[in-house]
Amino acid sequence: MDETRSLPILRITEQDRSEVEDLVVREFPLTVILNNQELVTLLCTPKDLKYLAVGFLASEGLIKSKEEIKSVTIDEKRGVARVDTREGREVAPELISKRLITSGCGGGVAFYRAADAVDGFRVQARTEIAAAEVFALAREFQHRSEVYRATGGVHAAALSNSREMLVFAEDIGRHNAIDKIFGECLLNDISPDGLIAITSGRITSEILLKIARRNVPIVISKSAPTDLAVDLANRLGVTLIGFVRGRRMNVYADGWRVNAPEVLEGKAK
Amino acid sequence: MDETRSLPILRITEQDRSEVEDLVVREFPLTVILNNQELVTLLCTPKDLKYLAVGFLASEGLIKSKEEIKSVTIDEKRGVARVDTREGREVAPELISKRLITSGCGGGVAFYRAADAVDGFRVQARTEIAAAEVFALAREFQHRSEVYRATGGVHAAALSNSREMLVFAEDIGRHNAIDKIFGECLLNDISPDGLIAITSGRITSEILLKIARRNVPIVISKSAPTDLAVDLANRLGVTLIGFVRGRRMNVYADGWRVNAPEVLEGKAK
Numbered sequence: 001m002d003e004t005r006s007l008p009i010l011r012i013t014e015q016d017r018s019e020v021e022d023l024v025v026r027e028f029p030l031t032v033i034l035n036n037q038e039l040v041t042l043l044c045t046p047k048d049l050k051y052l053a054v055g056f057l058a059s060e061g062l063i064k065s066k067e068e069i070k071s072v073t074i075d076e077k078r079g080v081a082r083v084d085t086r087e088g089r090e091v092a093p094e095l096i097s098k099r100l101i102t103s104g105c106g107g108g109v110a111f112y113r114a115a116d117a118v119d120g121f122r123v124q125a126r127t128e129i130a131a132a133e134v135f136a137l138a139r140e141f142q143h144r145s146e147v148y149r150a151t152g153g154v155h156a157a158a159l160s161n162s163r164e165m166l167v168f169a170e171d172i173g174r175h176n177a178i179d180k181i182f183g184e185c186l187l188n189d190i191s192p193d194g195l196i197a198i199t200s201g202r203i204t205s206e207i208l209l210k211i212a213r214r215n216v217p218i219v220i221s222k223s224a225p226t227d228l229a230v231d232l233a234n235r236l237g238v239t240l241i242g243f244v245r246g247r248r249m250n251v252y253a254d255g256w257r258v259n260a261p262e263v264l265e266g267k268a269k
Numbered sequence: 270m271d272e273t274r275s276l277p278i279l280r281i282t283e284q285d286r287s288e289v290e291d292l293v294v295r296e297f298p299l300t301v302i303l304n305n306q307e308l309v310t311l312l313c314t315p316k317d318l319k320y321l322a323v324g325f326l327a328s329e330g331l332i333k334s335k336e337e338i339k340s341v342t343i344d345e346k347r348g349v350a351r352v353d354t355r356e357g358r359e360v361a362p363e364l365i366s367k368r369l370i371t372s373g374c375g376g377g378v379a380f381y382r383a384a385d386a387v388d389g390f391r392v393q394a395r396t397e398i399a400a401a402e403v404f405a406l407a408r409e410f411q412h413r414s415e416v417y418r419a420t421g422g423v424h425a426a427a428l429s430n431s432r433e434m435l436v437f438a439e440d441i442g443r444h445n446a447i448d449k450i451f452g453e454c455l456l457n458d459i460s461p462d463g464l465i466a467i468t469s470g471r472i473t474s475e476i477l478l479k480i481a482r483r484n485v486p487i488v489i490s491k492s493a494p495t496d497l498a499v500d501l502a503n504r505l506g507v508t509l510i511g512f513v514r515g516r517r518m519n520v521y522a523d524g525w526r527v528n529a530p531e532v533l534e535g536k537a538k
Contacts, residue, residue, distance in 0.1 A: 005496045010520035012400050012527060022519060027474055027495035043473065043497070131281050151493055172473065172495060204312065204441065205296055224420055226296035226441060227274045228312070250291060251279035258281065 001046040001076055002026065003147050003154075003170070025151040027172055032056060033082045037090055041079075045147070045154060045171040048180050049074045052171070053081035055183025059175075059210055062091060066186055122237040125194035125217035129239075130259045131249070133162050134220060138244040141198045142222070144168055157181045159195045159216070166190055174201035178210050185214075192216050203229045203242060212236040218257055220244055225252055270315040270345055271295065272416050272423075272439070294420040296441055301325060302351045306359055310348075314416070314423060314440040317449050318343045321440070322350035324452025328444075328479055331360060335455055391506040394463035394486040398508075399528045400518070402431050403489060407513040410467045411491070413437055426450045428464045428485070435459055443470035447479050454483075461485050472498045472511060481505040487526055489513055494521055 004023040011020050028046035032039045032053050039062075044052055050072050057063045063085060070084040137160055147154045147170050157177035158168040167190065169180035178199065185192045192214040199207065203225035209232060211219055218239045225233075225242045233240035233253035240252040251258055273292040280289050297315035301308045301322050308331075313321055319341050326332045332354060339353040406429055414425045416439050426446035427437040436459065438449035447468065454461045461483040468476065472494035478501060480488055487508045494502075494511045502509040502522035509521040520527055 007496065007499055007521065010524040010527075012518050012520060014400070014404075014516045017400075024496045024499060024521070025493060027497035029497075043475070131283070131286075135283075172471070202441070206312070224294060227276065227293045228296035228298075230276055230293055247283045249281050251281060252276065252293070255279040258279070 044176045051180045051183035055179030123217045156200045158198045313445045320449040320452035324448030392486045396463045425469045427467045
C-alpha cells in the first residue's frame with residue numbers, strides 16, 4: 001500500500017497562487033483484533049502492518065514470543081490485523097482499557113506500573129560505541145528516512161549493531177515506529193538484546209521504557225529527551241544520546257558506553 | 270513550576286568531550302480525577318495544568334461548559350488535577366476506557382465515532398484571512414515558542430483573531446497543547462468560534478477533528494498534514510494550511526478563506 005498520496009493543493013507565495021499536485025503522507029486506521037477480541041484502532045503509516053500489530057501487542061505485554069503466535073493476517077482493504085495465539089485467551093476488559101490508555105500520547109498509567117515492574121532491573125548489555133559511529137549511524141538513518149524527506153511528516157526508528165541497520169521502520173506515530181522495529185525482531189528471530197536504537201523523535205519516558213525493556217542499551221536521537229526519560233535512563237542503565245546533529249551530540253545518561261572521540265588529523269582544534 | 274530542568278550532560282564533538290549543564294524539557298505526570306474517579310495520567314509540560322485538565326475533559330466530551338464545573342484544584346506536589354462538577358456524575362467504566370483509548374497517539378476508535386457524530390456537520394464560520402496575515406501569524410507564533418527554542422522538545426498551539434494571539438500554550442504533547450488552548454477558552458469565557466488555530470505539530474485526523482468541533486474554521490501549521498486530515502477538512506469545511514515556511518504555504522482544503530496574495534511592490538516577479 002502506498003505510504004503517500006498525491007492530492008491537489010493550492011501553493012501560495014507572496015507573488016503567486018497556483019494549483020499543484022503534492023504528496024501527502026497517509027494516515028491509515030488499523031484495527032487490531034487479538035483472538036477475535038477488538039483491542040484498538042491504531043492510526044498509522046500503511047507499511048509493515050504485521051510488524052506493527054505484533055510489536056504493539058508485545059509492547060502491551062499481550063504476547064511475549066513468536067511461538068505463542070498461531071497466525072497474523074492483515075486485511076488491508078478493511079484495515080484489520082487479526083492475530084491469533086495458540087492459547088487463544090481473551091484479555092480481561094479492565095486489563096485492556098488500563099493497558100491501552102497508556103500506550104498513546106495520553107498515556108502514563110502503564111508507565112508507572114512498568115516503572116514499578118522494572119524496579120531493580122538494569123540493562124546489562126556492555127555494548128560500547130565510538131563517537132564517530134554515532135555520527136555515522138545518525139547520518140545513515142537520516143538518509144534512509146525517505147518518506148520524511150518527501151512529505152515532512154513521518155517518524156523513523158531503527159536497530160543497529162553499529163556496523164549496519166538491521167531493522168528500520170517509518171510511521172506517522174513515534175510509538176508505532178518503535179513497535180514496528182520490535183515486531184520485526186520478534187517475527188524474524190532477531191534478538192534486540194545489546195543492539196543500538198535510533199529514533200527520529202523526541203525521547204519521552206514511554207519511549208525510553210519501551211526500548212529499555214528489550215534490553216537495548218543505547219538510544220540515539222537527533223531530538224531532545226525529557227527529564228523523566230533522562231531519570232529513567234539513569235535508573236535503568238541506558239546510554240541516552242540526544243541532539244545528534246552534524247558532529248555534535250549530548251549524552252544524558254551512562255556516557256561510559258560512548259568512547260572518547262578520536263581527534264581527526266588535519267582538523268583545526 | 271519550571272518547564273525545564275538543568276541537568277549535567279556530556280557534550281561530545283569530534284575534538285572534545287566536556288561536562289556541561291544543559292536545559293532539558295520537563296515531562297510531568299498529571300493524574301486527572303473527575304468527581305473522585307481517576308480517569309487518566311497525562312504526561313505533560315507542567316504549566317497551565319488547570320487548562321489542560323479542563324480542556325482534556327472537554328475534548329473527551331465529559332464536560333461541556335464552564336457552568337457545569339464546581340471546582341478545579343491542582344495539587345502540583347502530588348501531580349493531581351481534581352475536577353468536580355455540579356452534577357457529580359460518575360463516568361461509566363466502558364465509556365472511560367473506550368474514550369481514553371482514543372485520546373492518545375494510539376487512538377482511532379473515537380475518531381470514527383466522532384467522525385460519524387459530525388456527519389453532515391460543517392464549520393460555518395465565514396472568517397477569511399490574507400496570505401500576509403498567515404505569514405505574520407506563523408512568524409509571531411514561532412517567536413513565542415520559547416521553551417521550544419531553549420530545549421527543542423515542545424509543541425505549541427494558539428488561537429488568534431488574525432490581529433492578535435488570544436490564547437497560547439506549550440506542551441510536550443501535541444494533543445495536550447491543543448487541549449490547553451481550548452481549556453483556557455472554556456474557563457475564561459473566550460469563544461473559539463470563528464478563530465484561527467495555529468499548531469507547531471503535524472496535523473493528523475484527530476487534531477483536525479478536535480479543532481473543527483470547536484467551530485474553528487482555519488488551521489495553520491508549519492508542519493505537514495496527513496491525507497486523512499485533508500479528507501476530514503474537506504468534509505468539515507475547514508481551511509487547512511500547512512508547510513507555512515518563510516513566505517510560502519500549502520493550502521490543502523477550503524482555500525476560499527485565504528485571500529489572494531497582494532503582489533508586493535518593488536519585488537521581482
